[in-house]
Amino acid sequence: MGVSKQQAIENKRAIVEAAEKLFRERGVAAVGxxxxxxxxxxxxxxxxxxxxxxxxxxxxxLEKAMEDGAALLVAGVNAAKGDTSTPMQRYIAWYLSADHRANIETGCPLTAYAGDIRRLGKEARQAYARGLTWNFDQLANLIDGENPQEKRKKAITLFSQMVGALMLSRAVLEVDSALADEILKDGCQELLGTIRPDAKRSQRTKKRSTR
Known part of the structure; x- marks a missing residue:
């Protein structure tokens, strides 16, 4: 008896979901x-x-991961509506948080696969590049300003710093949790200060007042 079309779709989805979990936990090359x-x-x-x-x-x-990552970003932006903080501030605070650092299975795929991607096949690399480009475009829309090129440039810089901080924090978490937390906390404060200079000045004022 043959497998129904719907069952075939569900079987394929099950393989993709199992693979994504293993790939994120251990890396693509390590999973046979x-x-x-x-x-x-x-x-x-x-x-x-x-x-x-x-x-x-x-x-x-990778295609599924990029779609899920896009949904994650959109949900985060929507959740920030009506909040006192801007969507970009909320996104940075979430991205560089201990919760996101621990959420390797369903967190941002652009960070999760950054170490693997250059060794993967062309289709996977293309999917990653499309996801990265889309992410830059969405973040650029959250940045104040009228010049699209400057907004995109700032979005690329901000996101690159976020990914770097998260990857470094994860890399040392098991051997030096204090350093891992320092990377997240300081990285978050500096990036928030970049998009909200008053916040950065306020942090410095607080530090001086406690000395």
Missing amino acids: LAELTKAAGFTQGGFYNHFKSKDALVAAV
């Missing part, structure tokens, strides 16, 4: 097909009914 198919509940033969190769699966995982 045997482990992948076992985690998804399929045989290797069943896997090839849905994907022609591991590279094709990786590309599908």
